Structures are given as C-alpha cells and as structure tokens.
Amino acid sequence: MSDFFNLYQQGLVRAAVCVPEVRIANPPANAAATIALARRAHEAGALIALFPELGLTAYSNDDLFHQQPLLDAALAALAQVVEASRALRPLIAVGLPLRLDGRLFNGAVAVHAGRILGVTPKSYLPNDREFYEKRQFAAAEALLSQNTELLGQAVPVGPDLLFEASTLPGLILHMELCEDLWAPIPPSTDAAMAGATVLLNLSASNITIGKASYRNALCAAQSGKCLAAYLYSAAGPGESTTDLAWDGHAVIFEQDRLLAESERFPGNAQMITADIDLERLHQERLRATSFSDSIRAHRERLEHMRRVRFSPELPSGDLGLQRAIERFPFVPADSAERDAQCYEAYNIQVHGLAKRLQATGIERLVIGVSGGLDSTQALLVAARTMDRLGLPRTHILAYTMPGFATSSETRANALALMQALGTQAEEIDIRPSCMQMLADIGHPFAADELVYDVTFENVQAGERTSHLFRLANHHNALVLGTGDLSEIALGWSTYGVGDQMSHYNVNASVPKTLIQYLIRWVIASDHFDGTTHAILQAILDTEISPELVPAHAGGLDSAATSGLQSTEAKIGPYDLQDFNTYWISRYGLRPSKVAFLAWHAWHDKTQGLWPENLPEARRHEYDLPEIKRWLEVFLLRFFQLSQFKRSCLPNGPKVGSGGSLSPRGDWRAPSDAEAAIWLQELHEKIPEIDTPEQQG
Template sequence: MSVSGNTPLFNTSHGKLRIVMAQMDFLVGDIPGNTALIIEAAKRAYSEHEADIVVFPELCITGYPPEDLLLRPSLNLRVSEALECLQNAELGAAIVIGVPLRNDGLLYNAAVVIDGGKVTGRYFKRFPPNYQVFDEKRYFAEGTGALVVDIRGVPVGLTVCEDIWANGPVEDSVAAGARLIINLNASPYDIGKQARRKALLEHKSRENRVSIVYTNLVGAQDELVFDGGSMVFDHSGTLAVEVPQFAHGLFPVDFLCDSHCQPASQPLPAEPSLEANIYNALVTGVRDYATKNGFRSVVLGLSGGIDSAVTLAVAADALGPERVRAVMMPFRYTADISLEDAEAQAMAMGVQYDVYSIEPMYDAFMGVLAAPFEGTTADTTEENLQARIRGTVLMSLSNKFGSLVLTTGNKSEMAVGYSTLYGDMAGGFDVLKDVPKTLVFRLAWYRNSLSPVIPERVITRPPSAELAPDQKDEDSLPAYDVLDQILSLYVERDFSADAIVAEGFDQADVSRVIRLVDINEYKRRQAPIGVRITERGFGKDRRYPITSGWKSGN
C-alpha cells in the first residue's frame, strides 16, 4: 500500500526547499521497469507535492543487490539507455538516483543527479562494504573525494549508504561547502538496525552541524529484507522526520535554508514492538519473494505444531488466504490434538485446507525396503522416511499447481540439523530460517494479539516432530531457552566453546551443540533460503567449510 507523508508547510522560494523521499521497492535486474517506476514517482512527487528534489534509494536502477548481473556485458548499455530515458522524461523536479556507473574502465556504485534534463552531478561511493551480507568490492571500485552539487541554489553533498558509517565522506562534503547531506541507502533489516542507524545519524549530523536526508530501500530480495525507515536529522542531531518502517510511498520534507538547512519537524511514528517489527519483516520477505518470482500461490505442511502455525499466519498475512494452501499429512504418531488444532487454524485464517494420510505411502516404501532392512532395528531412518514422504507430497502439489513450497524449520533446528534432508527441508523458501525457536513462540503470541488465529495449546504444548511415539524435541536437544543462548553466542557472536562455558553454560551441552552445528553445515548448504532478521543468518552471512578439521574449543 502506498502512503504519503504530511502536507508540506510551504512552497519553494526564498531559501525554501522541498525534498521528497521515495521509499520504494525495486525488482533486481528489471532496469526498464525500475526506470519507469522512478519516472512515475518523480512526476507524482512534482505534481502532488511540488517537490524540488526527489531522492531514491541506492542502486534503484538495477535493484539491490544486483550481484553478478553487474558483470554482464550488456549492463553499461542498459544503464546508459535508462539514464537517457530519465533525462528525456521532463520530470519537473531534480532527482537523485542510485546507479552502477562505469568511469575510466572501472565500475562504481554511484549517486547521480538529473536536473532539467541533464546529469548535473555524479558521486562515486567511497566505502563499498565487504562484510556480513555485503560483497561490493567484488564489483565496485572505491570512489575518491566529495561531491557538492548546487540544487535549487542549495549546495548539497551526496553520499551512498556505507559512506555515512565511515569517517570522511560527510566531513569532506561539509568542508567543501555542503549545507545539506543526501544519503542513498539499500540498508537491509536486522533486529535493532533502526536504532543503530538513528544513533549514527544523530552523531554525524550533530558533529558536522549539517542536516542529513537518509532515504532507504523497502521490500525484499531473496533472503534480504529492506525496511525503509527513511529519516531526516537536523544540524543539531535532532530527529525531525521518520518514515514508518515497511511503508511504501513518497514522503515530503520541507527545509528552510538560511544559515542551516533546517527541516520542518513532523510527528514521529510510534516505536514498534520487537515482535511487530520482526513479523513485518517476515511478511515482507514472503510477499516479495513469492510475488516477484511469479508464484500465484504457496503451499505448506501444517502439522499442528508452532513452527508451521506461525509460517501459515505469515503466509496468509503476506499474500492473502486465497493464495495459501495448508496440507495436514497425518501418520500413526500424529496426535488427535494436532489434527484438531491444524484444522482450527486453517479455518480461522480462511485458507485452503487438505488432509492426506501418509500411512499407505509409508507402508508401500517399507514393503520395498523390507528385504534390505531385514535384521535391522528401526531408527531415525524410518522417522526420516515419514518426513521425506511429506516433502514429496508437497513438491508434487508444487509442480502440478505452480505453488511455492514454504518450509517451516526455524533457526534453532537449522543450526543443529534437527531436520530431514529432502523431507521437511524440501521446498523453496523457509520463512523462519533465521528465527530462533524461543522467538517463534513470541511471534505466535504477538500474532494472536492481532486476532486469535493460532490455537493456544499449539503454543503451550511441548514441541514435537511426532515421528515416534511420545516424542518431544527436548528428548534430543537441550531446552530451547538454553539452546538458543548457546547458538546465539556460537553462531552470531563467534564465541569459542571455552568462552561459552565461561558464560555459565554446561560443558556437555556446549560441546554437544557446537558439534551439531559444525557437522550439519552440509545440510544447511542444501536448505532453501529464508528471511534474514539477525546480524548473522545462515546463508550470505555465515560461510563455513563443510569439510574441515577445525576444533572450536578455544
């Protein structure tokens, strides 16, 4: 849904400037489509808000991150055609856009100003990041020096994303005469990110005595979610304007540029709860992944457990119940309450709901395997077979109806390998892949605070895979409140085993958990991608060798 900011306070004249922040979603690789979106948004910002400047996110021409599309031979031609199209579009306002730009044989992550049908400024990002999910040095050269460009009589310094986190770009721009800083961003979401952005911008604006316009991307690309949260800080370090996270639209801000470019303050949005923020990130991730990849619908296995319950809620909220199909696949170990609760949630959410017993399929498999298994004792092989039959059913429905299979594994399970390859891991997108189990429970309570769709006993009963009689997750794993703390220290903070024990955890638990994390890297390499919500998710963030002699004791 598109929304706009408050009504501007004055028209442009006598040192007054109106900037519109275009907090928008772009499709990676669709340069013509993104260019059309920019033109439409710029014209609307000018006609509806009388914008002087419209600021778009980083690399909006290509979408972010374009990854190895930046290596394609036709990139330069496509970008040149897009820039020519923008210059010929008669936009009315000046625009600041993000674009990959080649100069003297090198490719740069650039901010480009187009005003009056001409390119009036080109700034090359000075600090392309190369940590966590970022890999920009693979593609981009480092820019040098500041750029201050005159826009409507105001000297404006340009910076791009990481430049604001480093020492130099803002300082150099101010030294060169900038009275206003515009910062283009494609800053991905993680828990606590907006607070860290605010602390940084408060410091940068106050220390340099300059207002900063921070415009961020919104939407999702594969596992990354971009939450927007565009902001304006004034020269005293005061937050004057904040766009709600995950909102799409055009957000005008008025400036009075006399001794400083002072933004007109606007009411700030309410601070969302942690659970609300994360839930919005998951919804955004599912919506964009399914929609941008052309899936008309999604399908998932609904077990009566909490992981599939939260996954179903996110899917229905993201796509609408008419695009969601839930399938219960009971076996002899499936409890009656699991059947009852799965049906109750499906009915409450209005999704298509089907029940297919896997008993006859299991018996058929075991008949074939009777000879090679003769004389052996039943073990996890038979348990995993149940999961693999369920995976086959879901993938068959996916093939037949063009639905995306959503898997339901959480981060705790992915970490220790409590999952079945080609079974419950079979699918295209894992909604909870970066959500620890203890947080899954909190998200379930949060979703029920909006409307009670998850039966309460799904949340309160002990978690179980129901692959064996009376099975409980904590029969095989430490209690989740302990497990998640150990995983956070080891996976997200790189603590050694000795350091984790020093935090007060049992030596046996720590050794066991670390061993499980290490030996299950091969599973995670074959797992579907999922929404990243932490600073260290499995996927782009954490890349460990499968074959390794490394010991994690100290």
C-alpha cells in the same frame, strides 16, 4: 576452576565512572573526594576510574582559572591523587587546568600506580552561548611539545595518546574532553581506528532540557561507529549554579548498548560500574570491513598515535558479573523493544514472501501444517501475505499429514488453525505410502517389527516432502518452508525434506525462541480473530516434538511428562541452544566464554528479567554441568555434522541482526570441518564442574 569465573580471565574489564561532590576553587577537598571514589572503584574490582572535566578544581571557576594560587593548588591536588594511586589498582583519569608551553590547557591526566601516564589537553573549546572556554584555555593544537615534566616525571602530552594494559590483552584506552565528542570528527575516532577499545570522556556539560538524551545519543553513536566502549562523566553536585545547572550524568556504553547509567541530579557523590567485553569488541572489529577500510584511508595520521604501556594488577577470584546477559538474545526482555522487533520480524517475513510471489507470478502456496510452532508461524505469514497481495486465503493450500506418531492434539490444532485462517485445508494420511516405501526397501517395520530407527523417521519426513512438492507442481504453487534458525544451526532436519528444503522459507533466520514470541505477539496484537488466537495459544502450550517415533519406543530420549517424542530431550533446550547459536555464530567466542555467559544468564531464575507472558514452565535454571553438556552437543552438530545441510538452503529473508546461516548471507563454512578444537577448548577450560558456591 576459579579462573573460569573470573571476569578478567574471560576477556572483560570492569570500569567505574565517578561523579564526586566538588567544592569550587578548593582542590584539596576535591582531591580527597576523588581519592575516596577511586578507592571505591578499587574495592569494586575496577581497572578504570573516570572523573569529570576539571574535577580537581571544579569546572565553573571562570576567570579564577587565571589565578596563580588555584593553579598551584590544582597541581598539589594532582600530587595527592598520584600518591594515593600507589595503593590503588585502577587507571585514574582526572581533570585539572595545566600550564604547558606557556599556555593554560584544560587537561585530562591518566594516573596509575604512582605514575603519570600522560596528559591529554582538550582539542575543541566551546566558545558560544554559555561557554567561553577560549577566554581561559588554549586548544590542544597550540601545544609545542610532545612531552613535559610534571611533578618530577617525564610525561607525554597530546590528544594522540593511547594507554595500553600489558596484563590484559585488548584493553587500550583514550581520553578526550567534553566538547571533543560534539565535534564532527572527535579525537576518539582516530584513537579507535588506531586500536583504542575503551574511550573516556571527562566532561562538565551543564544540563538543559533535553540535553541528557542528546548526550546519550552521541555516546551511543560514537561507541557504535567506533566499535568501542564509551565512558562519560559529567559534572555534578557542588558546581556553581550562578548561571547554570548540573545533573552529574554518568554513562557506560558498549557498541551503542547502554551498560550502566547514573542517577541524575544526585545530592551526593556517586559511582557506576559495568563490565566491558573486550573480546566481543575485537571480534566485531575483525568482521567489520568498513572499520578496516577507514583505518587504511586514514593510515598516515594514525601512524603518529603514541602508545603508553602500563601494567595493572588483575583482581583474582569470582567478582560476579556487572553486565546484563539476556537469557534470550534473540528476544529482548523489554516489552516495548520486543514488540517493535516482533513487528519488524513479522513484516520482513511477509515482505519477503510477497516479493517472491510477485517475482514468480505464482499466486498459490503449498504448506505442510503439523500443529507445531514453525509451520504455525509460516502459515500466519502466508495468510498475511495473501491479504497484502489482495489474494484470497484459499490460495494457501494447507495440508496436515499425520504419520505413525502424530498426536490427536497436534492434528486437531493443525486442522483447526487451517480452517480458522480460511485456507484450503486438507488432510493426507501418509502412513499407507510410508508402509509401501518401508516394504520396498525391506525395512523390518513393514514386517510388523517395531524398529524405530532413523530410516523409519526419515521415510515419514520424505513422504511429506514428496507430497508437498508434487502438490505444488499439480497446483502451480510454491512450497513454503517452515524450518527455523535453531533447527538449521543444529542440523535438526532431514536432508532434502520439508524442514530443510522448499521453494522459499520465511523462517530461515528466525530462531525457535523468537518464533514463540512472534506467535504471542500476533495474539496480543489482535491480528486475527479470537478463535484463531485460542488455537495459537494451544499450539504454544504443546511440547516441541517431531512426532516421528512414539515416545514409548525403546532407547529413545523422550519427555516423561507427555506422550510426545521430545526434541529438546534429544538436542538440548532451545533456550540454551539459541543462546549458543547467537554467541558462537554471531561473535565467534570461545566455547568456555559462551559457557561463562550462559551460566550468568541461566543459573538463577530469580535474578534478571524474563520476557513478559513467558509461562512459568518455561522459566528454567541450568547449572554448569548442564550448560557444558548441551554446549558439547551444539559444537559437534554445528561445526562438524550439519554444515552440508546449510550449504544448500533455499532462499529466505534475513530477519534479525543476530544473523542468518545462509551460505549466501552471514555464514560460509566447509561441510567437512572438524569440531575437535572447539570441544578441546571447552574441556580444557572447564575440566571439572564446580560453581563458586561449591568452591566456597
């Protein structure tokens, strides 16, 4: 089980970006500072240690770069780094001036385990405003040779070098220098298309007002477009301030997501680390057709990229995880980002429904309101849609339809909400029609036998749906669906009834965890009056339940703390199941990898950020046995039992980048697939349940 908790065995790599305190024109001192930080990276378990541009001499030497003693000392400093690397694990990317083919180049050198893997000269030399690098250096295109001898080693040279780790599948690195990123087509673009997953930028980059945010934007965009990680190290303390200043900015991005960022304007050397998910990047590239098309379009020049292999020793044991894993991947912990996403999600739903009504020429909606989360959100969307279309809210024909297990609390909430929103509100007791149906089919319940089976449940669900569709016929209206993405993923719906079938479903790609926050956002945004907000809060405080079977029914999984049938006791906590839906449907990760991520996200509720306003009762911890148990439930239901329901989903707008499960959208799958290989992988990788604490 120790392998399970090792990040390298889960397809991740730890990277370090280092900003040493340099001394101008003092390569011996700079070599010592570089080696000290490289040792720190080694001790942190990193396989990559990135340093700034010309870090072995300092960047701000100007015409001193043409002094023979400085160039000789720089080469001697590189020899020190190479020798020290024999005892270190990481690939070390360092910068220094190098004489090649009778010219001087601003070079990046990859060093590993006593070997110089390659040299990448800078391709684009800035020569405007405060920069005049062409005064000292030649650009990469001036190289005459593809190989050179450096410190007695035969070394490949050029901007076309990829460094591939033979011991860690998917780790392929490329180096570029500072201004290369500012060019319209950076060298790293070709490198990524040729297979590089981690792009390294050795930079100096003096600081001016606003430049740091522009750097971040460039790194984010390049990592996003290239479906790669992008590491950037700018020069820091010790550089000359004769005419410029330096902020020592270091960042690690993964596909436009900031994983780590250094303190700016540090007084001393510093290092940041983060864990990059190589498997996730590869999964993204498998799906991105435009990425593949770009490779095909530029195949000729990509074929000339050269690969240099190296064999880093992978650290063993549990190194922890230096990467933020959102507990709620559909709900950002950052309040500003969350509010922005709620605004977009809500308006996407409203826009989608408004267009459907306009397209059909129908001005009325029929909706079943249970007093639960999903129908509440759909009703809020319906109300805002009517407002936007200039139609009265009485065009919403809202019905609550109590059955055999409907609680007085949810019934009261449903009636109160319909009235507060100004809809046409009515109640239809479905128990008489259900009794007739049960009697017609000879069900024991009709003969006063308390049989609470699937038939008993589905008769109620079917009766509600039958009423809604016939009411829509009668009033020339559309039936508004309420089933959410979480229920669709798990197949927690009755085939052909309201939570699976409708004329249009605004919740189809909205998971349960996001619906909870959409309702909280509506309250916080004062979209409706105080009375409505109070009712919405009461609905949020109610346990999630289908209310089809009394909680006391024999043999039924139910919550011990309420009088309601508990959905989450049957199919698992929506916290975990939404997590599973995101990582498996969006990225196609191995189940054991999803369990690894879930454990790091959920095993300690005192660590990491919770979304604001989340009640303490919803702040759970889940240990590995519980994570594995509910993941097994998810895998069986998602891959084997539920696809036939997804294959005939009604129309509804895609809301989030996390995807939808519409057969016309993000997910197409056979209805008769088997879940065996997913379950087998989970059981083989987690045969026994031991946490690192139990192992220790």
